[in-house]
Amino acid sequence: MTQADISEELPDYIDTDDMDEEGGDEGGQLYEHYRVVADKGQQLLRVDKFLLDHLKDTSRNRIQAAAKAGFIHVNDKPVKSNYRVKPFDVVTLLLDRPRYENKIEAENIPLDIVYEDSELLVVNKPAGLVVHPGCGNYTGTLVNAIAWHLKDDPKYDPNDPSVGLVHRIDKDTSGLLVVAKTPDAKTKLGLQFFNKTTRRRYNALVWGNLADDEGRIEGNIARNPRDRMQMAVFDPSSGIGKHAVTHYKVLKRYGYVTLVECVLETGRTHQIRVHMKHIGHPLFNDERYGGDQILRGTQSSTYNSFIRNCFAICPRQALHARTLGFKHPKTGKEMDFTTDLAADMVALLAKWDKYIEGIKA
Structure with a gap:
């Protein structure tokens, strides 16, 4: 791993709703990307400063972020940024994906x-x-x-x-x-x-009938200590994780599921998915967060078959980044974009519409 790599591997901030980690987490295993052994004359020095001296093209903030995420180890144990390196300590950087030096090649893949x-x-x-x-x-x-x-x-x-x-x-x-x-x-x-000056709105189908027409979810987000494939919500006072706020508004109620619009005040890994689960409303068919189970509804075989058909129609978490707004970097003009729901979500909602109409009839 080069010094330039570490600069990219450890960003100063995470600026998304859901960093794409599909394939970046192989069962929670960590892979060594950098190793250095302190020499016998090493003075006691904080590990973040120690690594900064060895990785010239990264920043202290990035190294501290890596330590907070459990990626900085000394003598095979994770340490905090304030750990003081002593002679002969073995300091390693481990990430949740193997080292892979590869040039990005152009591929003829259709783009919308x-x-x-x-x-x-x-x-x-x-x-x-x-x-x-x-x-x-x-x-x-x-x-x-x-x-x-x-x-x-x-x-x-x-x-x-x-x-x-x-x-x-x-x-x-x-x-x-x-x-x-x-x-x-x-x-x-x-x-x-x-x-946080961009404008992002997501549409999501979630399990359950939300009590309020709109609401605010606040809770720090960090990796789930019991399952590294998941993120989890922690109390803001705990000091664990990154501050996260999601606002939601009900668009349509189907009784057993609800279509909501989510507005991000922050952008953390899996933010909408983990926040909605936290309040008891996982995204429909979200396998990672338990939404691929029948969480609401009747016990009838007819309903069971209906839900399984719904899962087949939309074989993924029902989440769509529908709007995006920002100021143009050159002209300064405010720009806003909206896209229709993906076809599988359109078909999924149509199936729920038909189901509800059948119940009313």
């Missing part, structure tokens, strides 16, 4: 481009498409598709981290993403996500 100009493009990503190469998904990703689309643009290098994706969504979430063509565009758009 909603908008494009010299600075950026807005893409409507289909469910099932991994956003960025990672463990188990080194090809066939959105990044490979973008590389193909921009292969004739001499200014765009898909292997240059200063351009490309500004944020991400999960493999099985559909909807809008913005891609920066220039370093200036990525910097300015990234700051908007960091400063």
